[in-house]
Amino acid sequence: MTSKPSPPAQEKKRFQPFQVPPRLLFSPGPTPVPPSVLQAMTKTVLGHLDPVFLHCMDEIKAMLQIVFETANRVTFPVSGTGSAGMEAAVFNAVEAGDDIVVCPMGVFGERLLAIIERTPAHPVIVRGEWGEPIEVSKIEAALQSCRPRALALVHAETSTGVAQRLEGLAELAHKYDALLIVDTVASLSGQPVGVDENQIDICYSGSQKCIGAPPGLAPITFSERALERLRTRRTPVQSWYFDVTGIEKYWGQERTYHHTAPISMNYALHEALRLICEEGLEGRWARHELAHRALVAGLEAMNIQMLVTPEHRAVVVNAVCVPEGVDGARVRARLLEEHNLEVAGGLGQLRGKIWRVGLMGESSRREHLLRLLDALHQVLQAEGYACDSGLAAAEQVYAAS
């Protein structure tokens, strides 16, 4: 057997409990987690087959059905982050010989494509301009050009702040016998998704965005049409960990052990979903919409532009153009260091050009938004960018509501 001396005393004390500053997150995920959600994780960890935990799972499923607005019986959180949900969606939907139409218009659509490229399926790409949604006519042309088994796209593109309209997409996909796969990592519970109403076949999200739990789980739901596709696969899903047929035996009635569920993260998700149900989806959407309008009004009063035209803007993630002459990275660093506020920078081709402001879950509250606008004004002034405060304009939006 390996034998090593015990570490010397100073080595034993080398690592200290971790200290965390009181950040307020306006990045588009992770988002601020309500205290009761954090506290839920301090509950005693149960076994993954403990009847009490199985009951918790049933309630998580019921609440996810409410949040996804679906009656889908196969609805559960994938044991990984949003990208794990993305991979589970793609891997279960397609196999060798399948065409899949994919519509990237930013980093997360490109990630969908990158995942499809790891499968033996063939991607048919409809690439959009960053900052704009995909034109539906181009999607239809792509569906017509191949024998599509799925159409995959992102609802609210976190890298550009664009929302893709979901209405009508299912009719289009189903007309060509394709499943509709929609990424709602950023949007779910912050703006309407409507899985059943919009006939989405596979829809996934992330725990750490509008849902307001820590990152680590990816809620997902499968329509009967998607399950039928699973049943008639010719080849196994290329990941054992993400194979829904196996996972469903644990989340469904059979309760067959698949892998050990992340117990504490599921406690957090349970509480976060409970808070959503208590607020009600409509009220929550309205709160997000109002925060979005107040942010835009505040920024416009500061003479700062949005990247996306009003009709295509996502409510939950806002792409804000860094004003001419301002060092966007410095402003973000000062917001973080001087004000404990986190705003994200641009990704890929938008690096340095935009700030990304998430108004998701807790961050879409009035008092937080006003704090952000005030701090941004102070930092911009200190950086030599002369502008008015955006507070009055934002408050006016709230007053008028």
Next chain:
Amino acid sequence: MTSKPSPPAQEKKRFQPFQVPPRLLFSPGPTPVPPSVLQAMTKTVLGHLDPVFLHCMDEIKAMLQIVFETANRVTFPVSGTGSAGMEAAVFNAVEAGDDIVVCPMGVFGERLLAIIERTPAHPVIVRGEWGEPIEVSKIEAALQSCRPRALALVHAETSTGVAQRLEGLAELAHKYDALLIVDTVASLSGQPVGVDENQIDICYSGSQKCIGAPPGLAPITFSERALERLRTRRTPVQSWYFDVTGIEKYWGQERTYHHTAPISMNYALHEALRLICEEGLEGRWARHELAHRALVAGLEAMNIQMLVTPEHRAVVVNAVCVPEGVDGARVRARLLEEHNLEVAGGLGQLRGKIWRVGLMGESSRREHLLRLLDALHQVLQAEGYACDSGLAAAEQVYAAS
């Protein structure tokens, strides 16, 4: 846009905060989580690129290197449970055209095989009897019979309580140009693994076993030999989420965003690893070994047999034969309901025949072990199985230490 009425008041109150009984877990994972580890998860969630979180990641890596006993620079927690670590290990190691020798001797070795069967690599199977380790001569014969690129096996098989000796396996694997992949999900930090000393090329574990954090992360480490294999792959890894070349850019010096790390789970892992470093690996191994010996002595005093012969027993997971005439499932249910103690049942061909007792992390403490032996005695008496108490025999082991 979808429009739905707000839920009626009774619907809003349908779900209540989740209540958890004070279970003490003797299942072989999840295991009892120390209070400071649970508390660590209540810290403010930081952004995944926040400099303060990046520092936390550096400390996690440094502590994982201590626990794995390795200098491997690519050492980090996979964002999923132990099975995710298994999949990451296999997917990164092999590709189409590769032979891989795999040695199942229980459920988790069979899972390794099931995952290999999802890859385009070819498994060469050395199957052992459940309850016994794999014979090294059979492993060598298999390595000789093909052109192996990897040899994969489980160190402590959670389903049977068998420990496979690790010494000499690397020399064997490397002689045939195969990477050595070892599953230490159950064993890491509970009994010696010695990644560098035993020249293991890819070694993975789970946060929820001896490490004592909640389930949700899978620590993994790659030798330079394994990284060289990654660099010379002809095809991409079949999972984007588990592609170590991408993840390493985030955990390494480049800090390039890959996917959002499970922030709170990493806080928990940081604190759990800190407690391990404070105790020291040698002290921790000794504590586990002592608990194991005390359990066996107690059970033998109760006239209960172990499944595995002494020289092949894992320290951390104990396969206990259900005595003749006793209903094993009833005993487990009574332990849970009457005593809040969880013991696991047998899996697969051992269903109903054994109990599986995890002595992992917190559960391998003297006071907990004695509580288990006492409760088991009470339940067995109540079930009509006449036996002595195992307490005195167990206490003797502790007294003699």
